[in-house]
Amino acid sequence: MKYLSAENMVKLVNRIGIETLMTELAEYIKEDYQNWDNFDKSPRYAHHSDVGVIELMPTGNRELFSFKYVNGHPGNFNKGLQTVVAFGVLSDVETGYPLLLSEMTIGTALRTAAISALTAKYLANNNVKTMGMIGAGCQAEFQAYAFRALTGIDTLRVYDIDYKVSEKFQRNMADSGFDITVCKTGQDAVQGADIITTCTADKQYATVLTDNMVGQGMHINAIGGDCPGKTELHQDILKRGSVFVEFEPQSRIEGEIQHMPEDFAVTEMHHIFKGEKQGRQNEREITIFDSVGFALQDFSLLRYVYDKVREFDIYEDLDIIGELDDPRNLFGLLKN
Amino acid sequence: MKYLSAENMVKLVNRIGIETLMTELAEYIKEDYQNWDNFDKSPRYAHHSDVGVIELMPTGNRELFSFKYVNGHPGNFNKGLQTVVAFGVLSDVETGYPLLLSEMTIGTALRTAAISALTAKYLANNNVKTMGMIGAGCQAEFQAYAFRALTGIDTLRVYDIDYKVSEKFQRNMADSGFDITVCKTGQDAVQGADIITTCTADKQYATVLTDNMVGQGMHINAIGGDCPGKTELHQDILKRGSVFVEFEPQSRIEGEIQHMPEDFAVTEMHHIFKGEKQGRQNEREITIFDSVGFALQDFSLLRYVYDKVREFDIYEDLDIIGELDDPRNLFGLLKN
Numbered sequence: 001m002k003y004l005s006a007e008n009m010v011k012l013v014n015r016i017g018i019e020t021l022m023t024e025l026a027e028y029i030k031e032d033y034q035n036w037d038n039f040d041k042s043p044r045y046a047h048h049s050d051v052g053v054i055e056l057m058p059t060g061n062r063e064l065f066s067f068k069y070v071n072g073h074p075g076n077f078n079k080g081l082q083t084v085v086a087f088g089v090l091s092d093v094e095t096g097y098p099l100l101l102s103e104m105t106i107g108t109a110l111r112t113a114a115i116s117a118l119t120a121k122y123l124a125n126n127n128v129k130t131m132g133m134i135g136a137g138c139q140a141e142f143q144a145y146a147f148r149a150l151t152g153i154d155t156l157r158v159y160d161i162d163y164k165v166s167e168k169f170q171r172n173m174a175d176s177g178f179d180i181t182v183c184k185t186g187q188d189a190v191q192g193a194d195i196i197t198t199c200t201a202d203k204q205y206a207t208v209l210t211d212n213m214v215g216q217g218m219h220i221n222a223i224g225g226d227c228p229g230k231t232e233l234h235q236d237i238l239k240r241g242s243v244f245v246e247f248e249p250q251s252r253i254e255g256e257i258q259h260m261p262e263d264f265a266v267t268e269m270h271h272i273f274k275g276e277k278q279g280r281q282n283e284r285e286i287t288i289f290d291s292v293g294f295a296l297q298d299f300s301l302l303r304y305v306y307d308k309v310r311e312f313d314i315y316e317d318l319d320i321i322g323e324l325d326d327p328r329n330l331f332g333l334l335k336n
Numbered sequence: 337m338k339y340l341s342a343e344n345m346v347k348l349v350n351r352i353g354i355e356t357l358m359t360e361l362a363e364y365i366k367e368d369y370q371n372w373d374n375f376d377k378s379p380r381y382a383h384h385s386d387v388g389v390i391e392l393m394p395t396g397n398r399e400l401f402s403f404k405y406v407n408g409h410p411g412n413f414n415k416g417l418q419t420v421v422a423f424g425v426l427s428d429v430e431t432g433y434p435l436l437l438s439e440m441t442i443g444t445a446l447r448t449a450a451i452s453a454l455t456a457k458y459l460a461n462n463n464v465k466t467m468g469m470i471g472a473g474c475q476a477e478f479q480a481y482a483f484r485a486l487t488g489i490d491t492l493r494v495y496d497i498d499y500k501v502s503e504k505f506q507r508n509m510a511d512s513g514f515d516i517t518v519c520k521t522g523q524d525a526v527q528g529a530d531i532i533t534t535c536t537a538d539k540q541y542a543t544v545l546t547d548n549m550v551g552q553g554m555h556i557n558a559i560g561g562d563c564p565g566k567t568e569l570h571q572d573i574l575k576r577g578s579v580f581v582e583f584e585p586q587s588r589i590e591g592e593i594q595h596m597p598e599d600f601a602v603t604e605m606h607h608i609f610k611g612e613k614q615g616r617q618n619e620r621e622i623t624i625f626d627s628v629g630f631a632l633q634d635f636s637l638l639r640y641v642y643d644k645v646r647e648f649d650i651y652e653d654l655d656i657i658g659e660l661d662d663p664r665n666l667f668g669l670l671k672n
Contacts, residue, residue, distance in 0.1 A: 006655050010658070045378060045394050047376055047396045047429070052432050054401050054429065056392055069403075069434065071431075071432025081663065087434070093385045093387075094385075094387060096409045103657070105658060165664055319341045319343055321423075321441065333342070334354070
């Protein structure tokens with residue numbers, strides 16, 4: 001089994017270049033979504049405790065299988081630990097053997113940004129320039145680069161409830177070439193934006209975007225509302241715009257639309273990527289990507305990483321599977 | 337995250353000694369079964385294809401979470417690959433961080449043998465000496481050592497449909513101190529045995545044990561019938577004896593009892609380990625452990641291994657989680 005450590009993931013991303021990576025990864029995601037019907041779409045498995053959740057997110061088609069392990073522990077922050085860590089495995093369906101174990105904390109940020117920007121490429125108006133960002137935490141830089149690579153965004157208006165987080169963002173993006181303005185309110189950040197990305201972490205600030213902040217023709221990329229009880233958008237926005245999701249049954253439970261009636265109309269993005277349905281209807285329409293994070297994006301990320309680690313020869317080998325001279329002689333391993 | 341490779345698993349087993357290991361591991365399993373009500377008991381996740389299955393088997397309590405990845409690909413044998421490979425992860429529920437990644441191909445054989453022998457210790461008659469074994473494949477040696485460690489079995493009568501497999505068993509056990517007889521039929525192998533272990537792999541020989549082969553007072557350890565469409569015992573045996581299982585809902589689908597009516601009485605082993613129910617009623621009773629392999633045994637194995645790798649200092653470290661100076665600055669990893 002090939003193994004990509006966190007350190008090697010960093011090497012790989014820097015070697016490819018983050019914008020090239022976003023463009024290439026988006027192609028893998030699009031390709032997998034275009035094969036939507038061939039994928040297993042089981043719900044994620046969740047082990048809940050008082051302080052957090054540990055999840056397994058499996059999916060696969062006839063060739064490859066993947067799963068991601070990911071936790072969510074808001075209280076980790078106060079212990080100096082990450083609130084979300086993740087790793088994933090890609091396997092060969094033909095033999096059942098694992099092919100790749102990869103870190104996916106960075107990987108998850110990459111795939112989340114890639115599908116956000118890919119979706120915006122299909123749904124936003126042409127010639128977008130400015131993105132308003134509410135929330136400048138762990139996802140923010142990845143989102144910014146993905147949007148520049150895929151949609152041409154080059155101007156960022158950023159607001160975070162914690163000013164230090166905005167400063168962190170500015171520092172990380174100092175040599176990025178973006179035109180960046182740090183704003184004092186969310187209202188200010190989204191003023192005149194072509195695209196709005198909401199990406200906040202805390203459950204207690206549940207309405208970071210209200211209807212009056214959203215102008216005609218905007219595309220909203222709603223990342224942070226991704227589990228039951230955690231949403232970011234006021235319901236009036238959902239009613240005014242057209243809502244697009246990854247996988248409807250999951251989004252009805254975890255997404256912004258968890259507050260909406262069951263018959264509230266949404267469109268799954270695979271229809272758009274396949275050209276089966278139209279995305280944006282006109283320039284004035286508000287389009288909303290209600291993103292929750294679906295296992296298929298992780299599959300695409302692992303498939304991409306598996307190709308790239310071999311191309312760039314950046315990986316280690318783990319002998320997690322013992323090699324037997326005779327497949328029926330497992331005990332023989334202990335005798336050598 | 338600590339990592340135990342296949343090579344280091346071999347080192348660990350040999351360092352502890354396989355019979356000591358079986359005795360200690362059985363204690364961990366018993367302890368976890370005694371805390372039965374605190375464990376999540378979700379069904380396994382399965383990704384099926386024409387040639388095999390890939391499964392994820394998760395469970396956990398308030399302190400620890402585990403899952404096992406395991407495949408089943410009968411056709412791998414003809415490619416010189418193992419039909420079953422496995423690995424597992426143990427995590428800290430408090431933080432969601434993974435603690436241990438371990439090979440579990442050997443691990444699965446260890447935990448299967450340990451619960452078999454532990455169960456027999458509770459259900460078989462006293463002073464057992466002779467075990468008849470039908471099937472001498474990958475599980476056989478592990479079963480033999482576990483039964484000696486936990487029940488005192490020292491005489492083995494072994495039959496396998498493939499004589500070469502019996503020879504492999506004999507070769508592996510040459511210096512084991514067991515009194516071993518290789519038999520020409522299953523009937524011959526179980527003649528006069530105190531315990532019968534059935535552990536065959538092939539679906540097409542579905543009735544390896546018929547009612548006339550089973551004498552009064554025997555304990556039957558039925559390992560091989562462990563998925564829909566794969567059983568080893570004739571139904572008359574189940575009707576004549578008392579059947580014990582790991583987790584009833586799973587065993588009704590995967591175990592020997594899949595052919596029996598829904599109201600066919602079985603007893604879950606945790607009741608026996610907790611002393612809530614009586615196992616064997618009298619010396620003449622036939623007791624049957626209809627084993628399918630439950631996630632809780634994997635949890636116990638990983639918990640045991642995690643303790644032992646630290647005690648014996650046999651492991652490697654994997655930096656699958658990047659260390660952040662500021663938990664909110666994931667992108668900072670790419671800048672260093």
